[in-house]
Amino acid sequence: MEANKENEVPVSEFSRRESGPEKRLYSHSFSTNSKMAKSLRHSYSVSPASGSRIGDSYSQGILDKLQVSIEQKSNEIDSLETAIMTLKTQRANQEFEIFKVEDKLAHLQKQFDALVSSVAELEHHERDSLQALNNKYQLQRKQHIQKHEESLTELKETITSEIEKAFDENLGRLSEEISTLKKRKARLEQDTVLQDQDLNRKLIKLKEDHSKKLIGLNQSLDESLAMLKSAIEQVADDKRAKEQQLQALSSSRQSNELSTNDECRKTLHNLKLESRIKDEELSALEAGIASSKSELHATNEQVAQMKKEIDSYRDKSADIHRSMEHKEEIRRKLHNRLQELKGNIRVFCRVRPTCGEQKPLANIEFPDLSLDDDSPNMQMVIRKPGDDNFNSNSVPYQFSFDKIFPSVSSNTDVFKEISQLVQSSLDGYNVCVFAYGQTGSGKTFTMAHEGDGMIPQSLKKVFEDVKTLESQDWEYELQGQFLEIYNEAILDLLSPAKVSRSPSKINPKKYEIKHDDVSGTTSVTNLTSVSIVDADHAMRLLNLANKNRSTAYTKSNEHSSRSHSIFMLQLHGRNIKTMETRYGTLNLVDLAGSERLSNSQAQAERLKETQAINKSLSSLGDVISALKSSQKGKPSQHIPYRNSKLTYLLKNSLGGDCKTLMFVNISPFATNFNETLNSLRFATKVNATSQSRSK
Ligand SMILES: Nc1ncnc2c1ncn2[C@@H]1O[C@H](COP(=O)(O)OP(=O)(O)OP(=O)(O)O)[C@@H](O)[C@H]1O
Numbered sequence: 001m002e003a004n005k006e007n008e009v010p011v012s013e014f015s016r017r018e019s020g021p022e023k024r025l026y027s028h029s030f031s032t033n034s035k036m037a038k039s040l041r042h043s044y045s046v047s048p049a050s051g052s053r054i055g056d057s058y059s060q061g062i063l064d065k066l067q068v069s070i071e072q073k074s075n076e077i078d079s080l081e082t083a084i085m086t087l088k089t090q091r092a093n094q095e096f097e098i099f100k101v102e103d104k105l106a107h108l109q110k111q112f113d114a115l116v117s118s119v120a121e122l123e124h125h126e127r128d129s130l131q132a133l134n135n136k137y138q139l140q141r142k143q144h145i146q147k148h149e150e151s152l153t154e155l156k157e158t159i160t161s162e163i164e165k166a167f168d169e170n171l172g173r174l175s176e177e178i179s180t181l182k183k184r185k186a187r188l189e190q191d192t193v194l195q196d197q198d199l200n201r202k203l204i205k206l207k208e209d210h211s212k213k214l215i216g217l218n219q220s221l222d223e224s225l226a227m228l229k230s231a232i233e234q235v236a237d238d239k240r241a242k243e244q245q246l247q248a249l250s251s252s253r254q255s256n257e258l259s260t261n262d263e264c265r266k267t268l269h270n271l272k273l274e275s276r277i278k279d280e281e282l283s284a285l286e287a288g289i290a291s292s293k294s295e296l297h298a299t300n301e302q303v304a305q306m307k308k309e310i311d312s313y314r315d316k317s318a319d320i321h322r323s324m325e326h327k328e329e330i331r332r333k334l335h336n337r338l339q340e341l342k343g344n345i346r347v348f349c350r351v352r353p354t355c356g357e358q359k360p361l362a363n364i365e366f367p368d369l370s371l372d373d374d375s376p377n378m379q380m381v382i383r384k385p386g387d388d389n390f391n392s393n394s395v396p397y398q399f400s401f402d403k404i405f406p407s408v409s410s411n412t413d414v415f416k417e418i419s420q421l422v423q424s425s426l427d428g429y430n431v432c433v434f435a436y437g438q439t440g441s442g443k444t445f446t447m448a449h450e451g452d453g454m455i456p457q458s459l460k461k462v463f464e465d466v467k468t469l470e471s472q473d474w475e476y477e478l479q480g481q482f483l484e485i486y487n488e489a490i491l492d493l494l495s496p497a498k499v500s501r502s503p504s505k506i507n508p509k510k511y512e513i514k515h516d517d518v519s520g521t522t523s524v525t526n527l528t529s530v531s532i533v534d535a536d537h538a539m540r541l542l543n544l545a546n547k548n549r550s551t552a553y554t555k556s557n558e559h560s561s562r563s564h565s566i567f568m569l570q571l572h573g574r575n576i577k578t579m580e581t582r583y584g585t586l587n588l589v590d591l592a593g594s595e596r597l598s599n600s601q602a603q604a605e606r607l608k609e610t611q612a613i614n615k616s617l618s619s620l621g622d623v624i625s626a627l628k629s630s631q632k633g634k635p636s637q638h639i640p641y642r643n644s645k646l647t648y649l650l651k652n653s654l655g656g657d658c659k660t661l662m663f664v665n666i667s668p669f670a671t672n673f674n675e676t677l678n679s680l681r682f683a684t685k686v687n688a689t690s691q692s693r694s695k
C-alpha cells in the first residue's frame with residue numbers, strides 16, 4: 001500500500017504533464033471491471049430463493065460453490081486488477097523516469113552543443129591567432145633574412161674590395177714590373193729583328209757588289225784578252241818585235257789579276273769578320289732575352305709565393321677572430337654567472353653626508369668597510385634618537401643589505417659596484433637601477449649628479465665598452481628615451497615641445513606603453529627616442545632632460561621629488577662577422593620621494609600627487625616581492641605589473657634573467673628617523689628577494 005501511495009504521486013504528476021487523457025482511461029477501465037464483478041455476485045445471491053423449487057439442498061450446494069467460486073474469481077480479479085494497477089503504475093513511473101532521463105539528455109545535448117560551438121569558436125580563434133602569429137613570424141623572419149642578406153652583401157662587398165685593394169696594390173706593382181720587362185723584351189726583340197734585317201741587307205749588298213765587281217773584272221779581262229788576241233792576229237808579222245811587248249802586257253795583266261783577287265779576298269774576309277761580330281751580338285741579345293724570361297719566371301714565382309703568404313695571413317687572422325669570438329662568449333657567460341651569483345636583485349644602502357647642516361644626527365652604526373668589503377652582505381644598526389648603546393631600553397633596528405655606503409663614499413665608489421651591470425646590458429640583458437628614499441636623501445645626487453652620477457658614468461662606460469667591442473666586430477646602436485611619470489601620466493623629457501605638468505595640458509592617452517611579448521621589448525607611443533652617437537651627445541641629452549624637468553614645474557618652490565624620472569637606453573649589438581645579435585636595456589630610475597601622506601604638509605593639490613607616488617612605490621615593492629616568490633619555485637605566482645605605470649613600463653626589465661639594483665638613500669639626521677626606518681623596511685622587503693640567490 002505504501003509503495004502504491006508513493007507511486008501515485010508521480011503518476012498524477014506525470015498525467016498532468018503528459019498523456020493525461022490516456023491515464024484517466026486506464027483508471028476508468030479498472031473501476032468498471034470491479035463493479036461488474038460485484039453486480040455478478042449480487043445476481044447470484046438472489047437466485048437461490050427461486051431455486052428452492054428445483055431441489056433446495058442440491059441447488060443450494062451448487063449456488064454456494066458458485067458463490068465461492070465467484071468470490072474466488074472476484075478476489076482473483078481484484079488481485080489481478082491490483083497487480084495490473086501496480087504494473088501500470090510502475091510503467092507510468094518508468095515512463096516518467098524515461099521522460100526525466102530524456103529531459104536530462106536534452107539538457108546535456110544542449111550543453112554539449114554549446115560546448116561544441118564554443119570549442120569550434122575557440123578553434124577558430126586559435127586558428128586566427130596562429131595565423132596572425134604565423135604572419136608575424138613570417139614577416140619578422142623575412143625582415144631578419146632581408147637584414148642578414150643586406151649585411152651579408154655589404155660584408156661581401158667590403159671583403160671583396162679589401163682583397164681587391166690588397167691584390168691591386170701588390171699585383172699593380174708586380175704587373176708594372178712585368179710590363180716594363182715585357183716592353184724591354186719586345187724592344188730587344190724588335191732591335192734584334194731590325195739588326196738581323198740590317199745585317200742581311202748589308203750581306204746581300206756586299207755579295208751583290210762583290211759579284212758585280214767580279215763580273216766587271218771578268219768583262220774587262222775578257223775585253224783585254226780579246227784586244228790582245230786581235231793585236232796578235234793583227235801583228236802576226238811583227239811577232240818577235242812585239243813578243244816583248246806581249247810579255248810585258250801579259251805580265252801586267254797577271255799582276256792586275258793578282259791585285260784584284262787580293263782586294264776581293266780582303267773584302268770577303270772583312271765581311272766575314274763583321275758577320276761574326278753581328279752573330280755574337282745576336283747571341284748576346286738572345287742570352288739577354290733568356291735572362292729576362294727567367295727573371296719574369298722568378299717574379300711570377302714571387303707573386304705566387306706572396307699570394308700564398310696573404311692567404312695564410314688571412315687564415316691566421318680568421319683563426320684569431322674565431323678564438324676572440326669564443327673568448328668573448330666565455331667572458332659574457334662568466335660575467336652573467338657572476339652577476340647571478342651576486343644576485344639578480346640587489347639592494348644597496350647609501351647614507352647622505354650632512355653637507356654642512358648643523359642638525360642632530362641619527363644613531364646609525366655602519367659596518368667597517370675595510371673589513372667587510374668582500375662579504376656577500378653587510379649589516380647596519382639604527383637606534384631611535386636619544387637612545388644609545390648603553391641605554392637598556394634602547395631598541396636597535398638591524399638591517400642587512402648587499403652593500404652599505406656610508407656618507408664618505410663618493411659617486412665613483414658607488415659606480416664601481418654597478419659598472420658590471422652596464423656590461424650586462426651590453427651583453428644583452430635588461431637592467432634596472434632604482435634610487436628610493438625620502439625627499440632630500442640624495443637620490444638625484446646618486447643617479448644624475450653632473451659628471452659622476454650613475455647616469456652620466458653609465459653612458460661614459462657604455463661608449464668606452466662599445467669602442468672595445470668594435471675591435472671584436474661588434475657594432476652597437478644606442479637609442480635613448482628620458483621620461484617622467486607624474487600622477488600616473490607620462491611626460492616626455494626629450495620632447496622638443498615645452499613639457500608641462502599642468503593637468504589641463506597632460507593627455508594620458510598620448511603616451512601608451514606597448515609590450516612586444518615575442519621580442520620582449522617595450523615601446524611608448526609618441527615618446528621621443530634619440531639615436532645616441534657618442535658620450536658628448538648623451539650629455540647634451542641629459543642637460544635637455546634636466547632643463548625640461550625643471551621648466552615643467554609651475555611654481556618655483558616645487559621640487560622634482562614629486563615624479564619618477566626614468567632614463568631608458570636600448571643597446572642593440574650586432575656582430576658583423578657572425579651576425580649574432582644582442583638586445584639589452586638599461587633603465588636608470590630616480591624615484592619620487594617616498595615620504596608618507598601624513599608627513600607631507602600637503603595641501604589638497606598635493607594629495608593626489610602623494611597618493612599616486614605611494615601607490616606606485618608600493619606596487620614596485622609588490623612586484624619585486626612577487627618576483628621573489630616566483631623565483632623561490634612558485635612559477636604561477638601573479639606579478640601585479642599593471643598596478644602602476646612604473647611597474648607596467650618596466651615589465652620586461654624586471655624578473656627572469658633581468659638584473660635589478662635598488663639604492664635605498666637615507667638621511668643622516670635624527671629628525672628623519674621615522675622616514676629612514678620606513679625606507680629601510682621597504683628596502684628589506686625588496687632585499688629579501690636576493691635570499692634566493694645561488695651560492
Ligand atoms: N652623497 C652626497 N654628497 C654630497 N651632497 C649630497 C649627496 N647626496 C645628496 N647631496 C646633496 O643633498 C641635497 C639633496 O639631494 P638630492 O636632491 O639628490 O635628494 P633627492 O633624494 O633627489 O630629493 P628629492 O626626492 O626631493 O628629489 C642636494 O643638495 C645634494 O647635492
Ligand SMILES: [Mg+2]
Binds near residue numbers: 444561
Ligand atoms: Mg631628486
